[in-house]
Amino acid sequence: MDSSSCEDDELDEQLIQHLEECSGLSTQLVVNHAYIAAATQAAAKALNFKHCK
Helix, strand or coil: CCHHHHHHHHHHHHHHHHHHHCHHHHHHHHHHHHHHHHHHHHHHHHHHHHHHC
16 A cells, blocks of 8 residues: 555545544534634625625
């Protein structure tokens, strides 16, 4: 196995596995991620609106 090219994928798999093991924490992180993504999108729209006004 070529560790140099697969390192990131390996880490992602380990992280996903860890989150699945801690399903309560996983759910909370997914909620937080969705909230952060929505807030970031709203902020970007607000900045674009101000910039283009």
